[in-house]
Amino acid sequence: MLIRFILYGLGGWCGEILFTATRDRLRGRVHDWKLKGTTYLWMFPIYGSMVFLYEPLHDAIRTWPWILRGAIYMIGFFTVEYFTGWLLKRFTGSCPWDYAPWSRWSVRGYIRLDYAPIWFLLGLALEPLRDFLVRLTPMIQTALQ
Known part of the structure; x- marks a missing residue:
């Protein structure tokens, strides 16, 4: 169970970073192609x-x-x-x-x-x-x- 907790936590972080980077670029909040996404440390146990x-x-x-x-x-x-x-x-x-x-x-x-x-x-x-x-x-x- 601990392994899946870690996998869900890491997967959630990665998914959120991908989502926020893509969303910000598509909505014009950023104008470069760095595709810099964000998440929070708090999210790891929430996703886990x-x-x-x-x-x-x-x-x-x-x-x-x-x-x-x-x-x-x-x-x-x-x-x-x-x-x-x-x-x-x-x-x-x-x-x-x-x-x-x-x-x-x-x-x-x-x-x-x-x-x-x-x-x-x-x-x-x-x-x-x-x-x-x-x-x-x-x-x-x-x-x-």
């Missing part, structure tokens, strides 16, 4: 928590219709993003991804409702990745011994 939150949920609903699974994943991602944003603001004084200035679809700066299709599709896209990581974990454990 997928092993405890997403995996059991995936196992419980994997036979359900895809549209229902996607909707459940979307709600789950929104819930985790809102709750962790709220916790970070409460304990550190700020939420690193404050969406309030960027979107009229922001809910208290913690989530963006216009990201619903992204979370819906990401939840479904993670299903085969999750299965792959479960198969890969024993090989990594063997290699680390």
